[in-house]
Amino acid sequence: MPTSGAAEEVVLSIAHVAVHFGGLVALSDLNFTVCEGEIVGLIGPNGAGKTTAFNVFTGFLKPTAGEVRYRNTLLNGLKPHEITSLGLVRTFQRTSIFQNNTVFENVLIGLHRLGRSTLWDTLLALPREKIAEGELADKAREILRIVGLERRAADVAATLPYGEQRLLGMALALAAQPSMLLLDEPVSGMNASESAKVMKLVETIRAAGVTILLVEHDMPMVMQVSDRIVVLNYGRIIAEGPPAVIQQDPQVIRAYLGEGKKRA
């Protein structure tokens, strides 16, 4: 799958990133880039450091060494919400939604960045507040339509089936207005039809101009949607390239897919 049109501008660059937990090396000398409009798959066996990498990119974990840059802004030392406000937004491996709120409220919370009303607008109930809230509600409905949860708007999030909870997690991330989205195992635990729905959604998101970095164990999915794949093992990159090349890479087959056994 070719990268979409425009010049290959690097949006996320990871340079010499290392993470040590005491004596344990979770990531060592990680170097790669993601270009505008690309879908890059980040794969590797369990414990390879994928989620650790996500945590570093999004400010939830400080790297021991190295630099992470998003659109030329150095992310080291920024807090998660500051990184989100640059447009770099993530989802979580484990279902992460606001369980006790309705689906609609969840998305409204996710739209926090878009809110423009000030404390005074709110306290004095100025017309501006009403207009801003109306715009947010419209936007929330639009996002629910994109992820296909519009019928669930009034349901409490905790009552949704698993697959829809995961979709709501993606809706939350979309609501945060990403220019780049980090998806952490979006289809894990889903059945085939739910996975297909997510894959379609990923394509829709990309078509809207959002760059995507994807961590996923579901090989058919990764191979199908990714333009390029980065393979991690024991905290270091062992291969990088288009899906067709990665599938044939002997080191990857040995480390990740298992010798003599092809799943993909």
Added chain:
Amino acid sequence: MKRALPAVWLVVFLTIPLWLQDQYILHILITTGIFIIASMSLNLLLGYTGQLSLGHVAFFGIGAYASALTTLGFDVDVFGFRVLHQPWPAVIGLFVGMVIAGLSGYAIGRLSFKVRGAYFVIVTISFAEVTRLIALNWVELTQGPLALTNIPPYTLGFPGLGSYTLWNKTAYYYLVLAVGLIAYVVISRLVGSRIGRAMIALKENETLASSVGIDVTRYLVLAAVVSAGMAGAAGSLYAHYLKIIDPDIFLFIYTVTMVIMVITGGKGTLAGPIVGGVIFGFLPVILRPFAAPAVQWILYGGLMIAIVFVLPQGIVPALERWIANWLTRKPADALLAGSSKPHEGQ
């Protein structure tokens, strides 16, 4: 119907002094009202951001002392410098009390939101204890255990109409009602807005909240400042109504009272602190003819345990659930009873 309910209650509260002749009951209404305002402020922190401030009475006491001292004036020696303050009108004291309580809320917020959960609880308890010790020992300023006395009542100035001093209980009742109403409106607007959603998000899932771009510290501190300022206003009302305050105002039992009012009424609901406040404000009055003070405390505790045990989320959420169930069951009952006119839709 749900929208009309607050209006009905407002009319009831507005007319109480017209038909209530008993001054003692009016006095209980005023003090209960003051504690309800403090509980509403605690609810903003506990119910909406999920932070348990067990030193909430500190903000209440700071508001009371700051307001009283602003009104009474003082002449103290601070590190060799003489600080002299001439008495100001009591209404200015109310604002000074709110501002100083709000500022201390800011300080506590900045300091302790770095440490959450149990640590926050410890920091707030310690803060209340420190403020109590200052009130007790800085005798030159606070008169220590001798108490600040003769705190003047508020005088409200109306441009072109002259001024009115709140000498009697009825006037104080309406003042407390007005302040309570403002507090209620402020909280309801906050929690119904983007700011409130951010606070609720922090309570529910802080990691997720920050990942969608919510500045955790900012909204927690904002909640702490608004909450502390509101508690400070309640403290000021208390000081000017009773006309005397001593360091016992910082006692832990007052925080516990507020927490009980919030938890039993229903934390995270607008009406919760009011319902809890009315119950626990009036319980001693109801029990007084029947039980000795010691027995009262036992019954008081027993009722609280019973409410928390049976209705863990509090009275208001339970009532809302019952009403919702009742409303949805009604059409089904009608159908089962063979009603000739089945309900359409819901």
